[in-house]
Amino acid sequence: MVGADEMGRILEAFVDRFNANPQLAQMAAGWERTILIRAKDAGWRLGLEVSGGRVRFLDDGALPASAQIVLESESETLAAIFRGELSPTDPYLDGSLVVRSSEADMMKLDVFTLMVWGE
Amino acid sequence: MVSVSLGSSRRDHTAFLDLLGERIEVSRRGFDGDVDAAERAVAELDGRVDAIGLGGLDVYLYIAGDRYVVADGERLLRAARRTPVVDGSGLKRTLEPRAVRWLAGHGPLPFAGLKVLMVSALDRYGMAVALEEAGCRVTYGDLMFGPGIPYPIRSLEELRTIARRLAREMVKLPIRMLYPTGSAQEAPPEARFPEAYAEADLVAGDFHYIRRYMPERLDGKAILTNTTTADDRRELRRRGVRWLFTTTPLVGGRSFGTNVLEAALIAASGRRPEELDEAGYESFLDRIGYRPVVLDLAAEEEGADADGRRG
Numbered sequence: 203m204v205g206a207d208e209m210g211r212i213l214e215a216f217v218d219r220f221n222a223n224p225q226l227a228q229m230a231a232g233w234e235r236t237i238l239i240r241a242k243d244a245g246w247r248l249g250l251e252v253s254g255g256r257v258r259f260l261d262d263g264a265l266p267a268s269a270q271i272v273l274e275s276e277s278e279t280l281a282a283i284f285r286g287e288l289s290p291t292d293p294y295l296d297g298s299l300v301v302r303s304s305e306a307d308m309m310k311l312d313v314f315t316l317m318v319w320g321e
Numbered sequence: 322m323v324s325v326s327l328g329s330s331r332r333d334h335t336a337f338l339d340l341l342g343e344r345i346e347v348s349r350r351g352f353d354g355d356v357d358a359a360e361r362a363v364a365e366l367d368g369r370v371d372a373i374g375l376g377g378l379d380v381y382l383y384i385a386g387d388r389y390v391v392a393d394g395e396r397l398l399r400a401a402r403r404t405p406v407v408d409g410s411g412l413k414r415t416l417e418p419r420a421v422r423w424l425a426g427h428g429p430l431p432f433a434g435l436k437v438l439m440v441s442a443l444d445r446y447g448m449a450v451a452l453e454e455a456g457c458r459v460t461y462g463d464l465m466f467g468p469g470i471p472y473p474i475r476s477l478e479e480l481r482t483i484a485r486r487l488a489r490e491m492v493k494l495p496i497r498m499l500y501p502t503g504s505a506q507e508a509p510p511e512a513r514f515p516e517a518y519a520e521a522d523l524v525a526g527d528f529h530y531i532r533r534y535m536p537e538r539l540d541g542k543a544i545l546t547n548t549t550t551a552d553d554r555r556e557l558r559r560r561g562v563r564w565l566f567t568t569t570p571l572v573g574g575r576s577f578g579t580n581v582l583e584a585a586l587i588a589a590s591g592r593r594p595e596e597l598d599e600a601g602y603e604s605f606l607d608r609i610g611y612r613p614v615v616l617d618l619a620a621e622e623e624g625a626d627a628d629g630r631r632g
Contacts, residue, residue, distance in 0.1 A: 228472055229464065229471070289490045291491075295494075306468070309467070309494075309498060312468075312494075313468050313487060316486050
């Protein structure tokens with residue numbers, strides 16, 4: 203199980219990598235979304251805010267009341283996705299990752315996570 | 322042979338195709354985007370027809386030497402155990418570059434320096450390469466018109482880089498998330514990234530994508546696509562399109578999808594799909610006297626739906 207502190211560090215590393223990539227900044231331009239990330243087993247809630255082509259980490263206290271995108275899974279799965287060890291596609295298709303969002307937002311998030319980590 | 326399509330059932334028809342000395346009955350069955358129903362149909366047809374074509378989706382994407390398999394397409398492919406099943410991508414890989422080369426040499430527009438918007442290139446990489454080789458300045462809209470990301474891809478090299486990162490995962494998604502199927506093919510167009518259409522002299526790629534996102538006005542532009550219906554041509558003419566280039570071959574004056582022709586070729590030749598290579602497709606295209614269709618929509622009378630050849 204991955205705890206909230208460790209997941210926070212993983213998300214911050216993801217944010218740094220995203221924000222260091224000017225191509226991703228251009229791709230995310232105009233996409234203003236809050237993403238809530240919830241671990242079913244560990245109980246924590248963390249988040250990301252995408253705005254102005256940049257991403258910001260949100261800890262539990264900074265989370266808004268609602269988010270346009272909600273990701274819910276086991277903490278190990280979420281950690282693996284944001285570490286770039288696991289594509290979100292497989293857990294989404296086998297049902298172990300629940301994504302509550304529009305299909306358009308889900309596609310964009312899929313693209314961004316794949317672009318962050320590369321081949 | 323039967324073409325099982327994820328497109329609209331409203332375009333179902335049966336026709337005869339004279340090919341390589343054989344008369345082949347071609348039946349098209351649309352399943353309105355329902356992959357499960359299409360899979361059942363393929364299983365039911367297995368062993369009862371000479372060949373099955375898959376329409377409305379690509380099973381294989383060939384990008385810069387790599388082959389990606391679309392999961393829903395593979396399901397349909399595997400539903401038949403005895404009858405050969407083809408998606409037309411083998412023929413398309415040969416036919417579309419050939420169409421571009423013909424247009425660059427004999428078409429009404431100079432291709433060198435032509436500004437091109439390819440709404441989707443990952444499904445027709447051969448066309449993309451041929452356009453660049455002809456000297457066109459191509460913008461690739463795969464991210465714009467697929468996931469709706471405002472990022473025009475400006476070179477083949479960048480397209481390849483992005484494809485290596487995304488394609489392997491994206492092909493696992495349900496086909497309805499990747500491509501307009503069923504009723505989505507008939508929904509009224511909703512303009513997306515109209516500035517990309519506006520800056521292009523030529524808009525190229527799959528017609529369902531072009532149509533779905535085209536703006537109200539396309540004055541003086543050319544369209545290079547696979548195939549269109551009479552209604553499509555009327556709509557393009559109304560929006561001001563000047564030239565329409567279609568790559569889908571005419572056989573005996575009729576237009577057939579590449580999946581239909583590839584399946585018919587299998588049925589007529591008695592060969593397995595894996596026995597056909599690029600040279601085999603080139604030879605086939607030579608034998609049917611292939612060249613793309615060039616229509617001057619400005620010269621067509623309003624309401625005309627002729628598929629005549631020009632250029």
